[in-house]
Amino acid sequence: MSNWNSLSMLPENMLGKSVFILSVISSFYFPGLAQEKEKMITLNGYLTTMQSSMFDSISGPFLNENLVHNRLNFKAYLNDKITFAAEFRNRLFTGDMVRYGRPYAGLIGDDDGMIDMSWNIIEEQSVLLNTTVDRLWLDLHYNKFQVTLGRQRINWGQTFVWNPNDIFNAYSYFDFDYAERPGSDAIRLQFFPSSSSVAEFALKADAENDITAAGLYRFNVWNYDFQFLAGLMNRDEAVIGAGWSGPVGSMSFRGEGTWFGPPGQYEDAHRQGSTFLITAGLDRIFTNNSTTQVQLMYCSNPLDLDSFSNIYSGTFSSKDLAFSEFTAFGQFTWAATPLLNLTIAAMWFPDQEGYFAGPSMDYSLSENLDFSLIWQHFNALMNRERTRINLCFLRLKYSF
Amino acid sequence: MKLRLAAILFLLILVPGSDTLFAQAISATDVVRKADEKFNGEKSSYSVMSMTIIRPGWQRTIEFKSWTLGRDYALTLITAPPKEAGQAFLKRVAEMWTWNPTISRLIKLPPSMMSQGWMGSDYTNDDILRESSVVTDYTHEIVGEESIGGRLCYKIRMTARENASIVWGKQIRWIDKKDFLVLKAELYDEDGYLVRTETGSDIKVMGGRTITSKIELVPEEEPENKTLVEIREIQYDIPVDESYFSQQNMKRVR
Numbered sequence: 001m002s003n004w005n006s007l008s009m010l011p012e013n014m015l016g017k018s019v020f021i022l023s024v025i026s027s028f029y030f031p032g033l034a035q036e037k038e039k040m041i042t043l044n045g046y047l048t049t050m051q052s053s054m055f056d057s058i059s060g061p062f063l064n065e066n067l068v069h070n071r072l073n074f075k076a077y078l079n080d081k082i083t084f085a086a087e088f089r090n091r092l093f094t095g096d097m098v099r100y101g102r103p104y105a106g107l108i109g110d111d112d113g114m115i116d117m118s119w120n121i122i123e124e125q126s127v128l129l130n131t132t133v134d135r136l137w138l139d140l141h142y143n144k145f146q147v148t149l150g151r152q153r154i155n156w157g158q159t160f161v162w163n164p165n166d167i168f169n170a171y172s173y174f175d176f177d178y179a180e181r182p183g184s185d186a187i188r189l190q191f192f193p194s195s196s197s198v199a200e201f202a203l204k205a206d207a208e209n210d211i212t213a214a215g216l217y218r219f220n221v222w223n224y225d226f227q228f229l230a231g232l233m234n235r236d237e238a239v240i241g242a243g244w245s246g247p248v249g250s251m252s253f254r255g256e257g258t259w260f261g262p263p264g265q266y267e268d269a270h271r272q273g274s275t276f277l278i279t280a281g282l283d284r285i286f287t288n289n290s291t292t293q294v295q296l297m298y299c300s301n302p303l304d305l306d307s308f309s310n311i312y313s314g315t316f317s318s319k320d321l322a323f324s325e326f327t328a329f330g331q332f333t334w335a336a337t338p339l340l341n342l343t344i345a346a347m348w349f350p351d352q353e354g355y356f357a358g359p360s361m362d363y364s365l366s367e368n369l370d371f372s373l374i375w376q377h378f379n380a381l382m383n384r385e386r387t388r389i390n391l392c393f394l395r396l397k398y399s400f
Numbered sequence: 401m402k403l404r405l406a407a408i409l410f411l412l413i414l415v416p417g418s419d420t421l422f423a424q425a426i427s428a429t430d431v432v433r434k435a436d437e438k439f440n441g442e443k444s445s446y447s448v449m450s451m452t453i454i455r456p457g458w459q460r461t462i463e464f465k466s467w468t469l470g471r472d473y474a475l476t477l478i479t480a481p482p483k484e485a486g487q488a489f490l491k492r493v494a495e496m497w498t499w500n501p502t503i504s505r506l507i508k509l510p511p512s513m514m515s516q517g518w519m520g521s522d523y524t525n526d527d528i529l530r531e532s533s534v535v536t537d538y539t540h541e542i543v544g545e546e547s548i549g550g551r552l553c554y555k556i557r558m559t560a561r562e563n564a565s566i567v568w569g570k571q572i573r574w575i576d577k578k579d580f581l582v583l584k585a586e587l588y589d590e591d592g593y594l595v596r597t598e599t600g601s602d603i604k605v606m607g608g609r610t611i612t613s614k615i616e617l618v619p620e621e622e623p624e625n626k627t628l629v630e631i632r633e634i635q636y637d638i639p640v641d642e643s644y645f646s647q648q649n650m651k652r653v654r
Contacts, residue, residue, distance in 0.1 A: 039654075044486075046482075083652075141648075152504075153504040154504070155504045157505060179502055180502055190648075194646075195642070195645060195647060196492060196495065197647075198648075220495060223495065245507075245508035246508065250510065252509070254508075339460075368481055370483070399481065400482050
């Protein structure tokens with residue numbers, strides 16, 4: 001949004017350029033430093049190249065795209081108590097989507113934070129280079145207290161697929177290539193009353209200067225973790241939630257529920273009334289490392305699904321997880337060999353008479369190089385029309 | 401769910417002495433007890449280790465640092481490979497969590513999690529979770545003396561007691577007479593079949609003690625599939641108390 005307008009603003013774009021150049025240069029420079037034993041500064045990250053195709057049927061047109069994606073995570077341990085982090089995402093897009101021009105570039109360059117730290121450095125007909133700073137925080141520890149200031153990820157989720165408790169920045173299951181998720185421009189205070197409990201308060205401001213502020217208390221009892229949270233979202237929407245994680249036999253039972261109050265006058269209300277979301281699931285890991293999980297979700301006030309991009313949306317909120325009153329999810333990962341994982345995942349959206357099916361494979365080519373093949377198939381009634389879409393991804397990922 | 405990745409490793413360390421080769425072992429039972437107490441009697445420890453899974457055509461290594469206090473508390477930080485580095489595992493009595501820095505998330509792990517292997521490691525449930533004791537759950541008998549790598553060893557046959565709920569029916573251990581190092585162990589199932597052989601080598605003084613710094617596990621049925629554990633650094637009785645093993649600290653250790 002803000003970035004969309006700022007494209008023509010030279011100074012900001014220059015800032016973007018310098019951030020990109022600096023992050024890349026320093027990634028060559030720092031590994032030397034990182035060799036020392038008690039490292040003051042550390043760098044890690046990954047470099048991926050991903051080829052993707054989007055099509056509704058094999059006979060129809062394909063939209064192909066390539067993404068070269070470099071993530072750099074810098075950390076500076078200033079002393080025992082103070083840590084500084086800066087994390088960068090450099091992405092180079094080429095292909096059919098880029099040719100859509102500004103709307104796509106705008107979407108990629110969008111930064112929902114209070115400070116715009118996403119820059120489209122090159123934005124040409126067939127190529128788009130974006131640099132984003134998605135973490136930039138200072139962390140102070142003192143006894144049982146911790147204060148984190150800046151762009152950070154505040155993750156309050158308990159389950160694996162949908163996280164109604166994750167009110168600062170929800171996770172989209174489908175967006176597998178961005179597990180880190182955008183950061184929140186926030187201040188977060190944590191107090192640890194015991195070794196396995198925390199009381200915290202966080203306050204975030206977004207691009208519209210809307211405030212999300214909430215408190216959470218998590219504790220451990222009867223072999224379970226429980227958490228309770230309450231606060232305000234987007235300035236004036238009340239949120240109250242609870243979540244849990246614990247064992248049931250050899251499985252884990254996790255769940256989260258959140259009540260979102262009716263949107264206030266500031267919200268561009270795409271939904272009336274309050275929304276209650278609850279989800280619970282079981283997961284299990286077998287002795288050969290194969291894993292399985294199931295999760296169900298109920299939503300009192302689901303969103304209309306009018307486009308598949310809703311599911312993917314970058315500025316996804318924890319309130320916007322459901323498109324159907326009930327949603328079901330199942331996944332099985334078979335560790336075929338220690339190097340090869342085969343996964344089949346499925347989701348069911350009864351209200352849309354729709355489903356998602358996602359077979360994928362991950363293969364470890366060498367210690368630091370992984371190959372993935374991911375297929376995402378969606379099939380649902382949208383605007384009373386049967387709509388299908390396939391997304392195929394081939395990814396090579398080098399971690400360092 | 402990457403959380404399965406190294407849960408085993410950290411348990412490997414946090415139950416020192418529960419595994420055969422960590423135990424250092426005079427009457428047969430005394431030899432075994434001495435070895436076991438020597439290691440299990442530890443108040444606390446800090447170690448840097450690596451574990452390599454070796455298969456025909458490939459191998460993968462994971463490196464980690466571990467802090468332990470008795471049998472109840474442990475904190476492990478993965479330091480390599482880069483993809484898993486930064487993940488921390490915390491055990492407090494029966495509870496276990498993992499911290500994943502990539503997604504900034506604390507994940508509660510089920511107790512069964514502790515039994516998972518990493519990358520097809522040869523360590524099985526019992527190695528890790530075993531509440532059993534090499535001293536009380538077996539009867540011990542010195543069946544001979546043999547030399548391994550120039551070191552004279554007691555050869556001890558350990559037979560599982562009837563009511564002991566343990567996986568191994570029998571173990572044969574070669575325990576060095578001088579330093580009570582377990583240089584070799586054969587583990588047999590309840591039907592008396594050899595399941596795997598463990599060998600300890602590369603004897604070094606580390607943390608003020610003479611220990612075997614390399615331990616190799618070879619399953620009998622697939623001898624080409626090995627697991628190698630190497631101790632790079634170890635310190636005993638470090639000053640650490642229970643509060644070190646906290647959710648707060650697991651995000652900070654390096």
